[in-house]
Amino acid sequence: MTSTLKISRLTKRYDSVEALREVSLTLEPGMRMALLGHNGAGKSTMMKIILGLIPFDGGEVSVCGGAPGSAASRAQVAYLPENAAFHPALTGEEQIRHYLALRGESTAQAGELLERVGLGHAARRRIGTYSKGMRQRVGLAQTLIGRPRLLVLDEPTSGLDPVSRRDFYALLDGLAAEGASILLSSHALTEVEARTDRILILSRGRLVASGTLPSLRQEAALPVTLLVTPAEGRAKALAAALPGATATADGRLRLDCPQADKLAVLARIVTALGPQMADLDVIPPSLEDIYTNFSHRDGS
Numbered sequence: 001m002t003s004t005l006k007i008s009r010l011t012k013r014y015d016s017v018e019a020l021r022e023v024s025l026t027l028e029p030g031m032r033m034a035l036l037g038h039n040g041a042g043k044s045t046m047m048k049i050i051l052g053l054i055p056f057d058g059g060e061v062s063v064c065g066g067a068p069g070s071a072a073s074r075a076q077v078a079y080l081p082e083n084a085a086f087h088p089a090l091t092g093e094e095q096i097r098h099y100l101a102l103r104g105e106s107t108a109q110a111g112e113l114l115e116r117v118g119l120g121h122a123a124r125r126r127i128g129t130y131s132k133g134m135r136q137r138v139g140l141a142q143t144l145i146g147r148p149r150l151l152v153l154d155e156p157t158s159g160l161d162p163v164s165r166r167d168f169y170a171l172l173d174g175l176a177a178e179g180a181s182i183l184l185s186s187h188a189l190t191e192v193e194a195r196t197d198r199i200l201i202l203s204r205g206r207l208v209a210s211g212t213l214p215s216l217r218q219e220a221a222l223p224v225t226l227l228v229t230p231a232e233g234r235a236k237a238l239a240a241a242l243p244g245a246t247a248t249a250d251g252r253l254r255l256d257c258p259q260a261d262k263l264a265v266l267a268r269i270v271t272a273l274g275p276q277m278a279d280l281d282v283i284p285p286s287l288e289d290i291y292t293n294f295s296h297r298d299g300s
């Protein structure tokens with residue numbers, strides 16, 4: 001299987017700023033990858049290099065088998081900038097027809113593309129009357145032109161409401177299922193946690209973590225939280241039996257334990273204290289916890 005994107009030991013400097021330092025990653029067909037990092041971590045720089053918009057200083061980059069910015073790779077890559085700007089006087093359909101013409105594609109597909117992103121009903125309205133979410137969908141429709149193999153999306157859901165975000169990710173899921181690779185940057189960790197397959201964390205230009213969520217959880221070795229709800233009238237007895245636990249505002253008991261001890265601790269609690277409990281929740285570390293952990297390891 002040919003990787004859609006292969007980057008090895010990529011380094012980029014802007015004068016005195018080292019924006020990327022020896023960053024490596026591989027993106028396979030059908031994979032949805034999230035690029036996370038603080039402001040100035042190097043995410044946009046990496047995207048611009050992939051698109052062939054700026055040169056780099058060291059390492060190798062192969063985009064759909066070609067050099068970034070080459071005609072072959074450009075034909076297979078789509079890009080959605082964070083704040084895509086469109087002509088307010090054009091209708092959604094006119095704008096997409098324009099992009100189709102630029103790409104040498106049949107303009108007759110405009111309606112279908114807008115339908116796909118949920119804008120069929122507004123296709124003939126001027127973009128100047130669209131909401132931010134609707135404009136973002138025009139941008140997404142534009143990225144679908146020519147069935148790209150790689151979609152590079154810079155904070156694609158910023159400013160979208162929860163339902164629009166869910167619809168947006170559902171669309172990405174469909175594209176990935178058809179074999180497209182997706183690289184997106186985001187600061188919205190909760191949605192990334194649920195809707196991507198691989199996570200990269202950049203900090204000050206260096207890749208501080210990369211992998212699936214379970215593998216990053218393991219690597220971070222953060223504790224698992226057990227939340228125990230006492231049975232009626234058993235709160236005091238339960239608190240006494242769990243001396244390491246702290247009381248939460250909603251009357252539950254919180255116990256943190258190392259991931260490796262989770263099953264043993266659970267077995268012990270359930271066997272010894274089962275009748276005193278009304279419920280027990282096991283909460284793994286969130287992507288936010290993991291992100292914070294790796295970012296702090298880097299000293300930032």
Ligand SMILES: Nc1ncnc2c1ncn2[C@@H]1O[C@H](COP(=O)(O)OP(=O)(O)OP(=O)(O)O)[C@@H](O)[C@H]1O
Pocket residue numbers: 014015017018019037038039040041042043044045046
């Ligand atoms: N044209 C430029 N000239 C000089 N320095 C630059 C230039 N573009 C980016 N930088 C610097 O390179 C570093 C990485 O910037 P980049 O825009 O890639 O970060 P980012 O992760 O996309 O940040 P954000 O989340 O804020 O969009 C920053 O220190 C930034 O100031």
